[in-house]
Amino acid sequence: MSLTESQIERYSRHIILKDVGGAGQQKILDSKVLIIGAGGLGAPAALYLAAAGVGTIGIVDADNVDLSNLQRQIIHFTPDVNQPKVESARQKMAELNPDVKVITYQTRVYSENISEMIKDYDFIIDGTDNFPTKFLINDACVLAGKPFSHGGILRFNGQTLTYSPGHACYRCIFPEPPPKGAVPTCSQAGILGAVAGMLGTIQAAEALRCIIGKGKLLTDRLLTFNALDMDFRTINIRKNPNCAICGANPSITELVDYEPPACDLKR
Amino acid sequence: MNLIISGKSEEVSLNEGTVLELLKVKKVEMPEMVSVELNGNILRQHEYAATTVKEGDQIEFLYFMGGGSLNCYE
Ligand SMILES: [Zn+2]
Numbered sequence: 001m002s003l004t005e006s007q008i009e010r011y012s013r014h015i016i017l018k019d020v021g022g023a024g025q026q027k028i029l030d031s032k033v034l035i036i037g038a039g040g041l042g043a044p045a046a047l048y049l050a051a052a053g054v055g056t057i058g059i060v061d062a063d064n065v066d067l068s069n070l071q072r073q074i075i076h077f078t079p080d081v082n083q084p085k086v087e088s089a090r091q092k093m094a095e096l097n098p099d100v101k102v103i104t105y106q107t108r109v110y111s112e113n114i115s116e117m118i119k120d121y122d123f124i125i126d127g128t129d130n131f132p133t134k135f136l137i138n139d140a141c142v143l144a145g146k147p148f149s150h151g152g153i154l155r156f157n158g159q160t161l162t163y164s165p166g167h168a169c170y171r172c173i174f175p176e177p178p179p180k181g182a183v184p185t186c187s188q189a190g191i192l193g194a195v196a197g198m199l200g201t202i203q204a205a206e207a208l209r210c211i212i213g214k215g216k217l218l219t220d221r222l223l224t225f226n227a228l229d230m231d232f233r234t235i236n237i238r239k240n241p242n243c244a245i246c247g248a249n250p251s252i253t254e255l256v257d258y259e260p261p262a263c264d265l266k267r
Numbered sequence: 268m269n270l271i272i273s274g275k276s277e278e279v280s281l282n283e284g285t286v287l288e289l290l291k292v293k294k295v296e297m298p299e300m301v302s303v304e305l306n307g308n309i310l311r312q313h314e315y316a317a318t319t320v321k322e323g324d325q326i327e328f329l330y331f332m333g334g335g336s337l338n339c340y341e
Contacts (some may be wrong), residue, residue: 152332153332154330157330159330175311235304240309
């Protein structure tokens with residue numbers, strides 16, 4: 001397959017980049033990315049990946065758009081309130097770029113459905129809020145040998161790590177989920193909307209660089225930033241040989257659902 | 268003693284010199300909220316009380332952070 005005239009124009013600012021070029025753009029058009037969560041991280045990631053021409057974008061979310069989402073979940077607009085997030089996200093991506101095939105999954109992910117969901121995708125973006133799901137995504141991607149981007153945000157802070165087979169995973173840093181209620185969620189602690197945009201955009205850039213195979217991914221490095229002082233750092237992370245999922249003798253060999261978090265603040 | 272905490276050189280005074288004590292001095296009240304990396308190795312929580320730090324050690328506090336959506340489940 002070769003690029004059409006309108007594709008050459010649409011993606012000209014990519015194609016002109018030495019590290020992308022026509023061949024890299026073709027890889028992007030042939031790629032499949034799954035975004036889990038159409039929230040603060042998934043929204044900017046979905047828009048940038050659609051704009052970039054990722055051929056197939058899967059988007060997973062069980063919820064409807066809430067008015068309090070709009071402060072940061074920029075793929076959803078005011079008329080979308082009360083509509084399913086995946087449908088709102090699908091519409092925007094389709095309008096932004098008709099080259100993109102969007103597949104929606106209006107569901108939560110859990111141990112029974114995640115492996116089937118991720119198996120056809122090249123890269124997975126974790127845009128979820130809660131730790132049971134973050135650990136599930138990590139474990140499922142490690143077991144399936146799929147690269148994925150971890151993203152976490154709180155108040156003015158963000159952190160992100162990319163897993164790729166053979167490199168450190170999320171559990172190499174955090175062996176177990178935190179106890180219920182120990183870590184405040186964004187709804188309890190707050191989040192600067194633009195911080196979600198910064199982090200989700202970094203996740204999209206990781207997906208694109210993984211697809212074109214250029215540069216150095218955020219593997220074995222945790223990028224953290226504090227947007228209050230606008231201070232960025234990367235912390236080297238070693239793959240833990242005793243990691244329960246990616247270590248030499250893993251104790252986790254099948255997926256488990258951790259107890260759901262106490263949902264004391266639904267809105 | 269001098270420690271490199273989050274990339275910055277810092278003078279910290281400790282009695283026992285354990286990671287658990289360092290967490291208290293640095294006002295990390297709930298140790299279960301952080302992962303501690305000492306000289307590049309992630310410690311397990313049950314090791315905090317028995318692991319001591321020494322002059323020049325590099326320590327990172329890696330905090331649990333959730334994600335961008337409002338609800339408990341996306
Ligand atoms: Zn691991």
